[in-house]
Amino acid sequence: MLTYLPALHPEELLYSLLARTCRHSGWQSPKLALEEFFGHRSVRAGVFLQTELNCLADRLPARRQLTSKRLAHKTTLLPYLTAFSTPDVRDWALNVLMGENGDADTLYIRLGLVASSVNLTTTLRYCPACRTEMLEKYGELYWRRDHQLPGVLVCPTHAVPLVDSRVILSHTGQHEFIAADENNCPANPNLPSWSDRANVAARLLEIAKASVALLIAPPNPLPLHSWGREYRTALRARGFGRGNSHIDQSALLHSYDARFGAVIDVLPEAIPDGWLEAITRKHRHAFAPLRHILIRLLIDSRPLVPELRPFGDGPWPCCNPLAEHYGHLMIAECQLHAEKRKIIGVFRCTCGYAFSRAAHPDSRPRILNFGPLFESRLRELVISGTSLRGTAKALHVDTRTVLRYVARLELTTPWKVLPKQVTLPPPDRMTMRERWNRAYCAERSLTRKELRKRMPAVYMWLYRYDREWLGSQPPLPRSLRNNRARINWAHVDAQTAEFLRGEADKLLTHLPPVRVTRAALERALDRRGWLGKRLHKLPLCASILDEVTENEDAFQCRRIAWAYAELCRQGLPVQAWRLRRLAGLPEQCATVVETAIFAAQNRGER
DSSP states (O other): OOSOOOOOOTTBOHHHHHHHHHHHHTOOOHHHHHHHHHSSSOOOOOSSSOOOHHHHHHTSOGGGOOOHHHHHHHHSSHHHHTTTSOHHHHHHHHHHHHTSSOOHHHHHHHTTTTTOSSOOOSEEEEOHHHHHHHHHHTSSOOOBGGGSSTTOOBOTTTOOBOEEEEEEGGGSOTTOOOOOOTTTSOSSOOOOGGGGOHHHHHHHHHHHHHHHHHHHSOOOOOOHHHHHHHHHHHHHTTTOEETTTEEOHHHHHHHHHHHHGGGTTTOGGGSOSSHHHHHTSOOSSOOOHHHHHHHHHHHHHSOOOGGGOTTOSSOEEOOOTTSTTTTSEEEOOEEEEEETTEEEEEEEOTTSOEEEEESSTTOOOEEEEOOHHHHHHHHHHHHTTOOHHHHHHHHTSOHHHHHHHHHHHTOOOSSOOOOOOOOOOOOOHHHHHHHHHHHHHHOTTOOHHHHHHHOHHHHHHHHHHOHHHHHTSSSOOOOOSOOSOOSOHHHHHHHHHHHHHHHHHHHHTOSSOOOOOHHHHHHHHTOTTTTTTTGGGOHHHHHHHHHHOOOHHHHHHHHHHHHHHHHHHHTOOOOHHHHHHHHTOOSSOOHHHHHHHHHHHHHHHO
């Protein structure tokens, strides 16, 4: 059990909560923190999507009510990133975060985050105004998840431009949780150049608020093709239709440029480089949530074309026969959507009565909700002892509808109610065992596979619910007749070791220098991952790998030597910055590498 966990701040990332826990507890070792949080040290710190949430939730105090599902939906970007995914992808992604199936790499690939041109932020962002409020209210800073959403460049609360912190995710360890503080979130940062452009800030604020709304309340899951059909229907109702079923793409692009053209240089992901046309067609693949937000904002900004309003301008009459205003023009709004290539209008009255109707003259209204008047009137009729047919006539419905609502409200009536649906009992364990044994005794020559094909339902039931018993029953699986090793591993070891040494020598002669690693040698062997799984059988190969592979510091020193020789060959002065650039080194290196740079520079000045 985790002994300490600080309070979760509003809209705080789980990554930030765990980072603050490490700071408050004084933990210096990232591995120790992982052991405390998850019970083992192989978990990676996920900034946007954290895996192994089941292990974390089990170690948290029960009074906090931080279940794995709540952590996933309230403290990560999962609701936003899966907002327009299919139901099975949503469930699968949640299971991955809970630690039940898959890993983080597979999750990023399947959600399209790896191949998408809309990338997650590489630097954690913060709002200067939020920074001041956090210090005044909580006495510390934290990372807000709505500040890290793709396309969100302004704070949705203060309309202030977000700025990059000094926490660059590519420079942090994969097991390390870094908390926000006054050092990595300076008080007076440099604001972006577009901060004084009112039109850009207004559009970015609009995108930020829509993104936060999507994060908090994602839409109901739909199949991929449903989104394209919904957008086409909405665009045609706003005058972008061409012909019977097409969209005028040139008019759509012109309208999009007029709406979001000012932010394209600030937000490159908004450039309509083909996705705008594709998102209005049949969806054969998923689109980034930011693209859905942009097309939805464009649709909402355009009014409905009067001649394309199939039900007129409104208001529309209420069809509730139990209301005093029956037939009066009480409904002020009609919601349109497409259903099987038909435009459906949904009408909701203030009395709670709701119905839908298709946009053609012969369409009959379909009741969606009878409202509270129906239920109260039904209770009165039942208490007064009115007959079933009399009740149905008074309510203007059929008798089965009355019976259905009586059963739902659990009312006591003098007439028969709808019978409860009879559910068959589940198969009995002893019965299924007896069927399996009886089939085997009837023909003992059958193998397990043959018997399984004859009674697949019995086998699958036993396999799912009584697997241990099934594994011990005849016919037992046949064992391999020949258990002798068919590979001479000593011979393979000697040949492979000789090959690895030769390839390592070749890599050392490559210019510019290439690092000698196990992966590079496996690529030369044309068997990726083959060595790592068999090193316990290949002692010579293991010894060669330990001998010839280079660590990062040794490789960087070898790059410095090559850079020194190259600068001398070109007749250029040997300076530290030239050595770093030519050798491809970062600004800060290990001590041994910095010493090698200093020595090469001194040697060149002589």
